[in-house]
Amino acid sequence: MTEQQPQHDGVDRITEQWRAVRPDLDTSPMAVIGRLSRASRLLERGIKENLAVQDVEPWEFDVLATLLRAGPSSALTAGELSLAVMVSSAALTNRIDHLVKKGLVDRAVDPTHRRRVLISLTDTGRELTDRLVEHHLAGEERQLAGLTPAERDQLAVLLRRVLITLGDHAEDPAAQ
Secondary structure, three states, rough: OOOOOOOOOOHHHHHHHHHHHHHOOOOOHHHHHHHHHHHHHHHHHHHHHHHHOOOOOOHHHHHHHHHHHHOOOOOEEHHHHHHHHHHHHHHHHHHHHHHHHHHOEEEEEOOOOOOEEEEOOOHHHHHHHHHHHHHHHHHHHOOOOOOOHHHHHHHHHHHHHHHHHOOOOOOOOHOO
């Protein structure tokens, strides 16, 4: 079996250009950040195209999947949902209005705290989201087909380290 020649990407071209005009610079950070940035854009495009087949926007899937992950009740306060999907409360209100009109989520006053509103999946929303999660994971599987399971694990560890370095930490539900 012959060893494959390494392939080059757009970032290789950019770093080669920098080396030609500024050989004194260490472009290794650019090689990593450039690839993360380009990968993010390409992955997002693939996710959008995959969800479009199901007539769903990525933001819709994000809200629906967040509610499904909430557990058996699939109910979150507007504040919890806003934090989880990383959008402002105004943007979330518009998104929830849209999903209510589609019959995918409900709003209800929290019986334990009348000033809070709970957002939950409808039965239709739960059924759709269950199907979407499987479809979404199949799409992600296709996007990562070039990596072995061990490489995926290694990449996940390295990316976690980058995210933590950048200040991305898991929210402690008890602190909310």
